[in-house]
Amino acid sequence: MSDPFTPEQRSAVMRAVKGRDTTPELAVRRILRAAGIGYRLGGRGLPGRPDLVMPGRRVAVFVHGCFWHGHDCARGARQPKANADYWSAKISRNRARDAATLTALARAGWRVVTVWECGMKAAGFAEGLVAEVRGQAATVSAAGVSSA
Numbered sequence: 001m002s003d004p005f006t007p008e009q010r011s012a013v014m015r016a017v018k019g020r021d022t023t024p025e026l027a028v029r030r031i032l033r034a035a036g037i038g039y040r041l042g043g044r045g046l047p048g049r050p051d052l053v054m055p056g057r058r059v060a061v062f063v064h065g066c067f068w069h070g071h072d073c074a075r076g077a078r079q080p081k082a083n084a085d086y087w088s089a090k091i092s093r094n095r096a097r098d099a100a101t102l103t104a105l106a107r108a109g110w111r112v113v114t115v116w117e118c119g120m121k122a123a124g125f126a127e128g129l130v131a132e133v134r135g136q137a138a139t140v141s142a143a144g145v146s147s148a
Helices: 007-015 023-034 084-107 117-121 125-134
Strands: 052-054 059-064 111-116 145-147
Touching: 023 052, 023 059, 023 117, 023 125, 059 084, 084 111, 111 117, 111 125, 117 125
Parallel strands: 059 111
Antiparallel strands: 052 059, 111 145
């Protein structure tokens, strides 16, 4: 099945997809702020431009949407029927870029915390996130937070 939109329409649709201040990102920011953890937005100058940065802790936080970053959950594993070749290639490129970003940040001495959209619904997510950011948790991947 081909794309139902013209290239111009597809560009308009893709431009409307938010890249920052998404609902999951705002929720993570509220959790960290409530815990008294300060952060900066944008991560300019760092590989991959993390969503949140805590320079004093050397922590970079990425809030990933499961579909866009090819997570291995139900939402991330679904394959679009329209323009399937385009989407599978795009998600593969996103995953490769994410891996390269993670490696570059780790080499630069940063601890990376990745928050997956699907994991935010889990019980204990907020506590796990705060513990991970503070460096008190070895891994909290069951709560939708992973550290690299």
